[in-house]
Amino acid sequence: MIAPGVLYLGRNAFMVGIPVAFVAVAIRQLALMAGVLIPTWILTSGALAGIPLYTALRLTVRHLYHLREAAAMGARLAPTSNRGKWPGNLDMLIEMQKLWRTGYPGDGVAEVLEEVGPVVNVRPLYEDIILTTCPEHIKIILATDFSNYVKGERFQYGMSSVLGTGVFNSDGEMWKFHRSMTRPFFSRDRISHFELFDRHADVLIGLLKTRMRTGHAIDFQDLVGRFTMDSATDFLFGTCVNSLHASLPFPHNVTFATPESDSAHAQVAMAFSAAFNESMLHISNRARIGWAWPLVEMWYDRTIEPMKIVSAYIDPIIHEAVAKKKLASSLRENLEKQDDEIAEGETLLDELLNVTSDPKVLKDETLNILLAGKDTTQWTTTVIVYFLAMYPEVNARLREEILQHVGPSRRPTYDDIRDMKFLRAVINETMRLYPSVPFNVRESINSTTWPSPNPGEKPIYIPAGTQTPYSVFMMHRRKDLWGPDAEEFDPDRWLDDRLKTYLLTNSFQFLPFNAGPRICLGQQFAYNEMSFIIIRLLQNFSSFSLAVDAFPPEARPPPEWELLEGRKAADRFRPKMHLTMYSEGGMWLRMTEAENV
Numbered sequence: 001m002i003a004p005g006v007l008y009l010g011r012n013a014f015m016v017g018i019p020v021a022f023v024a025v026a027i028r029q030l031a032l033m034a035g036v037l038i039p040t041w042i043l044t045s046g047a048l049a050g051i052p053l054y055t056a057l058r059l060t061v062r063h064l065y066h067l068r069e070a071a072a073m074g075a076r077l078a079p080t081s082n083r084g085k086w087p088g089n090l091d092m093l094i095e096m097q098k099l100w101r102t103g104y105p106g107d108g109v110a111e112v113l114e115e116v117g118p119v120v121n122v123r124p125l126y127e128d129i130i131l132t133t134c135p136e137h138i139k140i141i142l143a144t145d146f147s148n149y150v151k152g153e154r155f156q157y158g159m160s161s162v163l164g165t166g167v168f169n170s171d172g173e174m175w176k177f178h179r180s181m182t183r184p185f186f187s188r189d190r191i192s193h194f195e196l197f198d199r200h201a202d203v204l205i206g207l208l209k210t211r212m213r214t215g216h217a218i219d220f221q222d223l224v225g226r227f228t229m230d231s232a233t234d235f236l237f238g239t240c241v242n243s244l245h246a247s248l249p250f251p252h253n254v255t256f257a258t259p260e261s262d263s264a265h266a267q268v269a270m271a272f273s274a275a276f277n278e279s280m281l282h283i284s285n286r287a288r289i290g291w292a293w294p295l296v297e298m299w300y301d302r303t304i305e306p307m308k309i310v311s312a313y314i315d316p317i318i319h320e321a322v323a324k325k326k327l328a329s330s331l332r333e334n335l336e337k338q339d340d341e342i343a344e345g346e347t348l349l350d351e352l353l354n355v356t357s358d359p360k361v362l363k364d365e366t367l368n369i370l371l372a373g374k375d376t377t378q379w380t381t382t383v384i385v386y387f388l389a390m391y392p393e394v395n396a397r398l399r400e401e402i403l404q405h406v407g408p409s410r411r412p413t414y415d416d417i418r419d420m421k422f423l424r425a426v427i428n429e430t431m432r433l434y435p436s437v438p439f440n441v442r443e444s445i446n447s448t449t450w451p452s453p454n455p456g457e458k459p460i461y462i463p464a465g466t467q468t469p470y471s472v473f474m475m476h477r478r479k480d481l482w483g484p485d486a487e488e489f490d491p492d493r494w495l496d497d498r499l500k501t502y503l504l505t506n507s508f509q510f511l512p513f514n515a516g517p518r519i520c521l522g523q524q525f526a527y528n529e530m531s532f533i534i535i536r537l538l539q540n541f542s543s544f545s546l547a548v549d550a551f552p553p554e555a556r557p558p559p560e561w562e563l564l565e566g567r568k569a570a571d572r573f574r575p576k577m578h579l580t581m582y583s584e585g586g587m588w589l590r591m592t593e594a595e596n597v
Contacts, residue, residue: 005298059126066128070461075449078121078130078460081112088125100288104561104568105438105577106474113474118453119460124290128466133475135508137450141442141468143508143516149468152443158286158293161303162279164360166368178365179521185351186521197532198411200230203244204533205540212591217251217547219586220385224533225378229273231529232373236366237317238347243269251550251588268313275309280371282306284578287441290467310367318349318362325353372522375580376436380512381530382587383434384426385537386573387489389544389589394491398426399538408539408596417531425494427530431512432482433489433567436580438473440514472511477567481509487566540594546572547588555585 027046031038070077084092092108099107109131112120119132132138141149150171163169167178204227211218226243234240246266282302286293348369352362388395401422406412417423444466449459462468479486482493482502493499503510513520520526548556551573561568574584 001301001304003297003299004294004301005296008292008294066461066463069447069463073447073449073461074458075461076452076458078119078128078462079116080121080123081116083112083115084123089123090125092122093124097288105575105581106471109471110474118478119450125292127291128463129290129469130460130462130466131469131471132450133471133478134450134453135475135481135506136453137468138470138472138475138511139508139515140450141470142511142514142518145448146516146518148445148448149442150445151441152465152467154291154467155287155441155443159283161301162283162307163368163371164364166364168368168371169364175518178361178368179517181352181355181365182348182369182521185348186525194411194413194528194532196231196234197529198536200227200234200240200244201533201536203227203230205536207244207248208537208541208591209593211248212593216254217550217588217590219249219251219550220589221378221382221583221587222249224381224385225374226273227533228374228378228381228529232370235373236348236369237321238349239317241269241272241313242266243273246270249586251547252552253549271309272313275306276370276374278306279303279310280375280580281578287579311363314363314367315359318359318366321349321353322357322359322362325350325357369522371579372520373525375582377526377529379434379436379581380427380431380526381533382583384430384530384534385544385589386546386583386587387426387430389546390572391489392543394426394489395538395543398422398534399542402535402538406535406539408594412532412535414528417528417535420531420535421495422491423531423534424527425491427527427534428494428510428512429489429491432476432510433487434575434581435472435476435512437514438577438581439469439471441467441469443467475509475511478509481506487570541591542594543592545590545592547590548572550588552585555583 028038028043066077081089081092084090086092092112096108109122112122113131113133118134119130119137122129122131151169152171156169156171159169165174165178167175167182170178204223207223208218223244226246229243230240242265245263246269285296289296349362349366352365356362388398401420405416405420444462444464447464448462450462451459475481477486483498485493493502508515513523513526555574557572557574563569573587576582576584
């Protein structure tokens, strides 16, 4: 396999070199016809000098074309920032890459938006990338003009080595095919079956109690990630990875703890989980860098090694399921189940096998759903418990609601969860401030316009083939959309007059699960899973506290953040992001076990 960087350079050298070489050859021939011999070194030097000239000419022609087309559509070009001083805004790009590693989500972008407004053409390396935080624009992208916005080849190329052609990395008929395969599985009957959650929650609660009785803090992000991984693999494949049975990490400041010896199966589980996370990190880096990402992977594809580990776990499960399906079909043992209903006990893999037996299609789709089912729920549940630790009054009120509805030990039902209004408010407020997918992107097919965020101004021109990233993370914190307390954690905003004043006037300003035809199929499943584990936690623990001493020093917020305003100053952990969000260095907590449980 050719390395991404080599392939990228070869392709671009061909695209740029051919026209330049053609001009050089033409000049040489014309000179010969005139009886003039131009030395080869002069032609070669001229050809090399012609490359930047050719590039500049292409950019100028494209810009003039955009100006003319925008004028014809009665629109204006998207505003740009004056912060970039180097050619191609290279200095801005370098600064944003640095802030991505060391700063807070949105750093760099937030300053640009504050300067020019809620929509901006970032233009890294002369490429039009028009970012928006306007609900009206996001509604156009996701719903009202859905057919004009796709993931696009640039995005898919960076993601394909991990996500293949699964539902999150496909467009058009392929997307419809994957979506239609998956949709029937997410029915209420299936998502309201809590036996699976309870089985894994029992293990999680037991681990928490054991650790708390030692007096040491626990990395709740790691623990709940194992819970969501085990639940997701159980739910998707019918084969649980059992990551909860592997040994747990101790805080960095515990020097006398003896690492536990894991079984071979536990080692496989943790290797799979770590490799899956590593592959997500690599493809998110590609999305952030943009079209030039192959230059960072010049000699090798960084996803190959972690995906070998992922495939070593997933492939045998898929091949075994395909073989069983073929055997059952040949023996006619499954004829009575060939209807539109999901038979009790079937997994998502079983459902997909009713449509296709192609191992690659099955692998792509299950890995896509695993990403959605693990990381997003892990993040939201982690931050919910963090907020319960930071806001004891919210914790006490939520625990009171839970005990009133289900008592100290009863397993909650679907109806119980539906009736707990404050629980839903806490979940929604957490997803508002910290949505699991903070940034997303689409690409326009045809040239179009967006309404100006400023009344009376011309609409904004969106050229064909332009990437249009949008940030729900930043939209969810806009004070003009959510009120002056937009950056405060206050679940009551979902229960009092603020709900009508702000959210109900524009439902597209709250999008933790996306919207439109690509809205998350597992939305209700996620609400149920998060609700279930929070209920079980508060049945068993009366309070939570942040173990600041247990965080590695490099994972703590820098002191200068405290001098700022808003969430960045208030929070006591360091949020980071790849495709989804996470807390750098974990989320270290201590918990007080409830009495009489």
